[in-house]
Amino acid sequence: MKKLLCLILASISIFSLSAQQLPDVKVENSEGKIISVRELVGKPLIICYWSITCKPCIQELMTILDQIEDWKAEADFEVLAVSVDDSRLKATAKAKSQVFNKDFICLFDANQDLKRAMNVSLTPQSFVVDKSGNIVYSHTGYTPGSEQELIDKVIELSKKR
Template structure:
């Protein structure tokens, strides 16, 4: 009986941790204008792709360029947004801003120069990509990028639409 109680206790703690881990944390980041915003303000009822990147991460930039190319086409099937989160510290933030502008990314870029959001979501490697539903719940995550893997993101967005 005691063994079952311990297992049940562990299960309840784990379930609680998992439920908390699935919510988008509300920390502050900088928007493209350099103003502090709360991450919760990015949640607007539409699902979105949340992609962490850095200026020295070539796979990150390749993934974001691929997403930028397919975004308009995908929006014909699913109404969604993309938020690119630069994890570069204050020394590289201006470079990240100019890179985002230079690539012509047509999505929201925010700058996590204190890496609060990165830490809150336990991001250790970039690119790290999440899908967040319209209520701010994280429903999917993957690390790394290979050409074509962005199509998995579209499949996950379509699943959200079907729910």
């Protein structure tokens, strides 16, 4: 076990660091159709994982919703709200998503394939993805005010064009 852990650590340490790509995983959209999340790449994306039982996740989405008009005036981007609710709560999550599905692209990852592929251990977790599909920023947890880092990163990406 000791050897295995050291091997993993050593492997991590020797490689150069750069951006991970958004994985090519299929999820359900708000119309019930199965789409590949890579199809949504094209402009900067803010990806927020949430579930019905995750209060800070919903708080983060509602705070972004408060500010979305101001943010969109500063940069062209999309927000993906990815529900990881399983079959038990998917219907409730779809109902709840009515609050923000006009402003966000709502996705439903009921089997948590995308969550697993992006190595999300706990929610809330947010990512910023550039227009080429590279993950350029991520953050675990949500405290009021931390949403500002997401838009700052998106604005930084917009300036790089």
